[in-house]
Amino acid sequence: MGKTAAIIIIGDEILSGKVQESNSFFIAKELRSHGINLCRISIIPDSTDEIAEDVRKYSEKFDYVFTSGGIGPTHDDITIESISKAFNVKPVINNTLKELLEKRHPNLSPEQLKMAEVPEGAELVNDGTLSFPLIKFKNIFIFPGIPEFLRKKFFAIVKLFNEPLILLKKVYLNEYESSIAPILSDILKKYKDIKIGSYPVVNNSEYTVMVTIESLDETALNSALANLLERLPKEKIVRIEE
Amino acid sequence: MGKTAAIIIIGDEILSGKVQESNSFFIAKELRSHGINLCRISIIPDSTDEIAEDVRKYSEKFDYVFTSGGIGPTHDDITIESISKAFNVKPVINNTLKELLEKRHPNLSPEQLKMAEVPEGAELVNDGTLSFPLIKFKNIFIFPGIPEFLRKKFFAIVKLFNEPLILLKKVYLNEYESSIAPILSDILKKYKDIKIGSYPVVNNSEYTVMVTIESLDETALNSALANLLERLPKEKIVRIEE
Known part of the structure; x- marks a missing residue:
């Protein structure tokens, strides 16, 4: 099932x-529509060892x-330091980032200069739309936590992911989940x-259960959907979302 | 810092x-206000080995x-089976749960009966407010994924957590984060x-940065807050939240 993340x-x-x-919800949706299989989300503390x-x-x-x-200027921003530690490299000042920061703040404080640090060997990624590039080290994309900045940077790199699309259909029903469970097991077999x-x-006044069918294969998806709809009582089907 | 979770x-x-x-956000807020230190959130797939x-x-x-x-009646509900596997016990039918389910559905299907399964040795927790008890195995509280049910079950067990409260103050500012970073480092020392x-x-039209101070010790918290407010330019402080 394609690449993993x-x-x-x-x-x-x-x-x-x-x-x-x-x-995480934003990235999860984007990865799905680009055919990348998100395998795990971990939410962890500002701790060098755990990162x-x-x-x-x-x-x-x-x-x-x-x-x-964890990539801002404050004492608890330790992502770059932690990633460096993970791979036994040093955090180093990147000159491109330093120059960008100096344009904003002519006299950089030590805290501001910290934002020019990258793990030694990191690349900068920019499709031309970013005023501050994204830092990438090995297969790790290092995003800021501020949602607006993360989204902007994500859209700038999304074209790197050229995976086949995972197709999805949603069927909304008014029925007990336990009543449809045997049908679902059967279709899955x-x-x-x-x-x-x-x-x-x-x-929810509209429906009681959402059933989803996913596949990389459009024919398999449509057959499975047709089979499901056939076996469900018509009056229980609220709507189908493609 | 109290118990961990x-x-x-x-x-x-x-x-x-x-x-x-x-x-996870709901539980995180509840744990914080009950003095429990949440150390990690993992979002993982419906996979027995990973669970x-x-x-x-x-x-x-x-x-x-x-x-x-993962504790419903469908094929991908494998939490009970996975927890049992983790501790080398069997999933067994709990008679109390079975009787509760039989009251709802006089002829239980195999899928419905599955909802009476617990890891062997599990306890049921109920403070009297729950129509279906919470399953607890060792130090693991097994909640349904449906938010309304999770909340109801969480409130029923919250009295089990009698930890000292973690006190929190929030200061909202209109200031660059990098300008206040040295002050924060200093107070932390x-x-x-x-x-x-x-x-x-x-x-955000109201503020640009939220600073939080937390402590179990009210005196330390108030001194640190007073010190912070003293060192910040008055016109930059938007409001303080206790």
């Missing part, structure tokens, strides 16, 4: 429930790693190249 | 960006583990029993 969200403020995190451990492990296990957070999910909701 | 969110639908997850590995690792490392998702965070926002 993991997301590492870094920040004490999320673990303590002070800030609601939205970057280093996860980054090293996921960089080896998955095709792409996306980190979010019959069609090998699809994935089925079923997601009940409560307190 | 981890959250494991289980579900392919979240990793594929089909559903936005909100349970088993994380559950085993976190159960050993942290005081509490909260899982969300001076007061040992506090934690400081600084969280910039963009596109």
Whole structure:
């Protein structure tokens, strides 16, 4: 199923429930529509050892790693230092980044200069739309935690991912999940190249369960969908979303 | 800093960006206000091996583990089976749960009966407010993924956590984060029993950065706050939230 990825969200403020995190949902949606299989999201504290451990492990296990957070100027911004530690390289000042920062702040404080640090050997990625490039080290894309900046940087690199699209259909139903479970199991046995999910909701006046069918193979997807619709009582089907 | 916890969110639908997850933010806020130190949130797929590995690792490392998702009647609901596997016990039918399900559905299908399964040795937790009890195995609280049910079950067990409260103050500022970074570093050196965070926002007309100070010790917290306010230019302070 195509390339694999993991997301590492870094920040004490999320673990303590002070800030609601939205970057992982944004990246997850984007990766799905670009055919990349997101395998894990980890939300971890501002701790050098934990960042280093996860980054090293996921960089080896998955095709792409996306980190979010911890690259600002303050004492708890330790992502660059931690990634460097994970791979036994030094954090070094990148001259391109330093010059960009000097244009904004003619006399850089040590805190501001810190934002020019990268793990030694990192590349800068810029499609021309970014005023401050994205830092990439090995297969790790190092994003800021601020959602607006993360999105802008993500859109600038998205063309790097040229994977086949994963197709998705959603069927919204008014039915008990347990009543349709045997039908779903059955369809899953019959069609090998699809994935089925079923997601009940409560307190929703429109539907009680959303069923999803996914596949890289359009023919398999359409056959499975047709088979599902055939076997469901017509009056229980609320709508189908393509 | 009190007891520790981890959250494991289980579900392919979240990793594929089909559903936005909100349970971890809810639990994170609740744990913080009850003085429990949330150390990690993992969002993982419907995979027996991955659920088993994380559950085993976190159960050993942290005081509490909260899982969300994968306990419904469908083919991809494998949380009970995976937790059982992690600890080399069998999934068994719990008679209390079975009787509750039989009251709802007089002829239980195999899919419905699955919802009465627990890892052998599990306890049921109910403070009297739940129509279907929470399943607890060792230090693992096994929650449903549906947010309304998770919340109801969480509130039913919250009295089990009698930890000292972590106190929090938030200061909203109109200032560059890099300008206040040296002040924050300095305060952090001076007061040992506090934690400081600084969280910039963009596109917000009210403030540009939120600074948080946390402590178990009210005196340390108030001294650090007073010191911070003294050192900040008055006109940059938007408001203080207690």
